[in-house]
Amino acid sequence: MxxxxxxxxxxxxxxxxxxxxxxxxxxxxxVRPVTVATKGDAVHTAALYLRAIGFQDVVRSDGEPVAGIDLRGPGLVAQVELGTRPADVRAVECLWLNALSESAVSAFFALAGYADEARERADTLGVPLFVLGPTGAPRPVNGPADELSRSHA
Structure with missing residues (x-):
């Protein structure tokens, strides 16, 4: 072909x-959507998405994620949240601090979305936020996420 x-x-x-x-x-x-049934499915889907937009060496963190970081790659840290409540501002700030300390780009993926305060803080800090839909397809939900998707595609 x-x-x-x-x-x-x-x-x-x-x-x-x-x-x-x-x-x-x-x-x-x-990227083919994957139904998200487990944390592993969600992390796998986020990794596929990040690879599709240009982060080729994204790998899952070994063992229990440290400080909520589930995926790492050269210049990238990402968190995947499967909670039934929207991610809060503390989770966004912790991811941002981890990325800052590693001089890396961050990306946050959440199944239940984000609290209003978390979205506002993410916009201020430049943290890309994605929502995992029912089929697992990540969808950008803020400007930094749109920019990350475009700039690395």
Whole structure:
């Protein structure tokens, strides 16, 4: 199977392992949603999403996550929250502090969404917030999340 480049129309380049065209366009392969039944499913789905937007070396933290950090990669820390209550401002601030101490980008994934105060604080701190839908598909819910998705895609 081959795919035409949507930018330059080249027909003889894709598929390639790096999925990039010489014109600079990158082929984006959609991430298949996974039903979130366990914490492991949610962490796996978040990792797939982060890899799809360009964080190739994302791995799950070994053992129990330290300070709530479930995923790590070069320049990235991410937290996945499966609680039935919206994530609070403390969780957002803790993730931000972890990212700050590691000079990393952060990303927060939550099944139940975020309290209003947490969303406001995340916007102020630049913490990307994502909600995991019923099928597990992450959806950006604030400006920093939209920007992260675009800038690394």
């Amino acid at each position: 081959s795919v035409d480049c949507s930018a330059c129309g080249r027909r003889d380049h894709w598929p390639q392992p790096e999925l990039g065209c010489p014109c600079g366009t990158v082929l984006r392969v959609p």
